[in-house]
Amino acid sequence: MRDLRPLFDPRSVAVLGASNDPSKWGQWIAAGALRGAHRRDVWLVNRKGGEILGRQALRSLDELPEAPELVVVALAAAAFEDAIDASLAAGARAIVAITAGLGEVGAEGKARELAVVERVRAAGAVMLGPNCLGVYDASAELDLGSNEFSPGSMGIISQSGNLALELSLLAAQYGVGVSRFASLGNQADIEAAELVEAFAADEATRVIGVYCEDFRDGRAFARAGAAALAAGKQVVLLAAGGSEAGARAAASHTGALASDSAAVDAACRAAGIQRVTTPKELVDVALACLAPHRPRGRRLAVVGDGGGTGVVSADLATAAGLELPHLSEELSAKLTAIAPTIVATNPVDLAGAGEQDFWNFERVTEAVLASGEVDAVVLTGYFGGYSQMNEDFRERETEVARAIAAAAGRAGRPLLVQAMFWDSGPARALREGGVPVYRDIEAVIATLAALVEQELRPAAGVAEVGAAAPPVCGGGYFEARELLAAGGVPFTPARRATTAAGAREAAAAVGYPVALKALGLLHKSDAGGVALGLGDEHALEDALSDMAARLAPEGYSVEAMADTSAGVELIAGCRRDPRFGPLVLVGLGGVYAELMNDVAVALAPAGVDELEQLLLSLRGAGVLTGARGRAPLDVRAAAAAAAALSRVAAAHPEIAEIEVNPLLVTPAGSVGLDARIVLA
Structure with missing residues (x-):
């Protein structure tokens, strides 16, 4: 890991392209740099000299009294290379390149970036950008960007400046500020993974929000996310380009190759990264991750002061896979002893008891949290609203809020709150006590469900691809079968034949009934190149004549028929993603694999346990x-075959795609019925 301290906590800063014009980046960056002038030397550089923002500007970096540790380049693309060379010559250890119009607009700009990066790395420096929107660090009082942030505990890494600003504004509504911000830009030098590592090492950062369109080295990003989680810093990812239109928008925005959504999902699952789909979801999850406790299971209790909110909460929770268990008689009695009007079921309805005595909110919530009968509690409804009526109510309700937060801390279980008056004094007191408070119940339930899923299905870890095996020489059907069989995938017996006579000999050897397949076709079934259940030589002759007339194949495969009556056909395959490397896919297969589209994906190579869980997570797992x-099928045998395939694919970078379809799974095991390979 390279040292990024000069980027986030430099001893000195020079702004190259500083300006008095309030419409220019040079003015925004200069103003931000000067706000930290009591912490470090700040030099403003403009070739015209003069006074900028009350400071005497220097005409070039040559005039600096000493080497600047960080240089911000806010100049046009035409001056980019000279500016970088001048920064390195002046002794800069870090460069923030605001300059746009380079790698994001075409191949020529990309080549210019690459040439600059070579010089930056040769000098032992680092560069953020180009085409970035700056950097911010609250602890270091470093503010080099277009917009100010409120200090806090959430780090933001973003490929979009506007989206980073939106995240900060959404977080600020919940009292969450920004510890550190970095704009990815074109990632010519510093990439997303390296920034995640640096944010995870930052003491002030407790959760890391990332918006990314191009991961460059996706495995490195996943490993960084896993390491951050191990250090207690959850990464929450908003990844772009999941749709065709989104990918086009990402390309037009940064010139990036938008990473495939399935690959991103696989990497997130392996690393324990929380993936979300909107800026609001990112902030919702980050808010819960800042709380001191995570849910240990699916059991949820809903506590409210109105029947309607309880019903809606219960419906949402059930749909999200959470459980609302019946409360024990002992707990129910304890709740009704607090106030006889309380409906002590689950959801729990205070039914006016909260209005009678605000402390009943605390008594009920603590009793449920401390009972051990649930893994999390959601408090929903009007709490926080009484403080709007008069000052006495505000003081009492705020005191109750502090007590509720303390009770949640003692119980060691998560408490999430949805409040109509989500920004009231009592709501702020809950947040200050470590209890996340939301404005809508959908956010509460979705966030809780995401955390439960992560807890119950721990990350498998980011697999290492390992050394490459000797390359495959051919991409034919038998080459695929033989390669996979050698790697541990079982297949039915098969013989190659080039003539009708040879096919008859092969059938006699493997035993009737047989399957006949025409070789040289990528999708044999679609072309009518597969004949199944040929029970004798006559049936075989008819099939051979038909295929020869229609397809003129280069040869045939004659295979023993497997008994499929008690089994299910699956698909297991691998493809190589340009960012995340080899991916393994498992799902319901056969000729309807694309139609059913019931698949799951993991980073390859994947272990048997992980693939077994993926198979059991399919919609059709029943x-x-x-x-x-x-009879239940031998899912573990199918997972073992898929794991073997994933090891083969990972060891052969020359393979673009390889699959077994169908992979037949029966109560007694699994066997491959067909295979194909596509070389890159």
């Missing part, structure tokens, strides 16, 4: 575990 009285 057909594997014994639906409608059928």
